[in-house]
Amino acid sequence: METLKNIILSKTGIWLLLLVLAVVIPPMVGGYLTSMLILICIWTILCFSVNLIYGYTGQLSLGQAAFFGIGAYAFGLLTVKVGLGFWPAFFLAIVITGIFGFLIGIPALKLRGPYFILVTLGFSVIIGVVFVAWIELTGGANGLAGIPRPNPVPLPWGELSFESLLPMYYFILFFLIIIMLLFSRLVKSLIGKTFIAISYNENLTESLGINTMGRKIMSFTISAVIAGIAGVLYSSYNIVISPEIAYFAKGMDVVAYLIVGGAGTMAGPFIGTFILMALPEILQIVPSLNTLINGIILMLFLLFLPSGVSGGILSLKEKFSKKRIG
């Protein structure tokens, strides 16, 4: 009994409980809520990408929406215009996004602090403009349509098609879980520890024989790949994509999600995305007011709880355990 209680109350227990809820709830709620949950999963993946480069490596990038857009458009163009199948296009699209991350990272990461932030912001604005202006390629403001869903999977009792919402939700949830598991292994590995060390003190890390520039480029490239995966999933789910998805304000929104949830924690992307995406829905807020409300919430968090919800819970826990000992 005691061990069972321990498992339930442990971190793993909470994660397992959430997993069960994520699997069981969608079939019981309507299509609207399921589509909300799909979007929450996708933005959580994007939030993990910000978490790697900002939360764990300490380099605030406002440009992750651009990588999201590059992944989405690369996948869309490869399937619609080149005619590649789902999986080859998926793979190529995230490779392309990774190459963009690598090439942008080399000059941008030479800059520190606000200069790096400005370059990533500028990059995001440029990508957004390119998607609007390069009409022959991207379809401009009209967007790109006819992007395929994943291929149907033949199962013994019939074909599993991803045309309906529920299978698509599980498909995306599967990617979220895989990314989360690999992510947690990465940040606990020695390479991940050097990312964290850079966020703590870059000069000290360099003096300890770590090629900090190389590690920052590595982290930025991985974060671009994660953002690219989110973009591919989004374009496949939505079938149509338009330039707004790469709009720089989206990149800032995701940073807000992360800060509210808790940067540099595993739970941060989940908590932040859920709170800031679900809240406007629950309160039935006019969409145009969303940005304003996100801004106010972000400012309140930066002022009163800069470590975010999960950081706040951790420090509360510490306080209580100290009291018990003391």
Next chain:
Amino acid sequence: MALLEISGLTKRFGGLSAVDDLNFSVKQGELLSIIGPNGAGKTTLFNLMTGFYKPTSGKIIFKEKDITRSKPHQVTRSGISRTFQMTSIYSQTTVLENLVIGQALHAKSGLCSSIIGFPSANRERKKIQDKAEEILSFVGLEDKRDKSAAGLTEEAQKRLSIGLALSTEPELLLLDEPTGGVNMEEISGLIDLVDKIRQLNITICLIEHKMRMVMSISDRIIVLSYGKNIAEGTPDAVANNEEVIKAYLGERCVF
């Protein structure tokens, strides 16, 4: 053959020469102290030696290899490591975790093998953990193992920063004021630690202001003033050098 050879080293910041045509060498196994009044260019010299600054002119040869233009991490990997004047540790994490990060440069596992957790990566991890524990006890912080580094006393932080520098397995260790901000009673412990490091056959360059300590532990002393090498020799010779007295106390006045 000298371990480290510095010739004509100059660093100018605008019109100011922080280090001015400096020539000296560090011999294998010795403890060389670099002293001089504030602003003499001692820390600038360390920053040049470790690649944090690029010199305006001059050469730094370490183990017969030119490291003048190397990046800091390359210098560290070639066998020079340093501590910082403003004690640099990872104060956001525990003492042991600091030393684990200090071992990270020895890790050879690639990205994929560390994420997937190949047996080789796990073995490496274990080895690094053991080495970190070894250094933890070498610098005498076993009882602070799981404490937050931020909560350490100034003296323990100095020990930890020296432990970090040792993690890289240097042949030449540069210590920038290892007793700065530490009270008198605790200094002897740090001197003992420096002695222990010397027994490992590690060559040491020391920047220090506490003269009694410098005089007692150095094999040789170099005196800098306005970026120039104004005296060099054994502690006794330097202590009685006219130029040195002038640099520290000013011109002798005769009324």
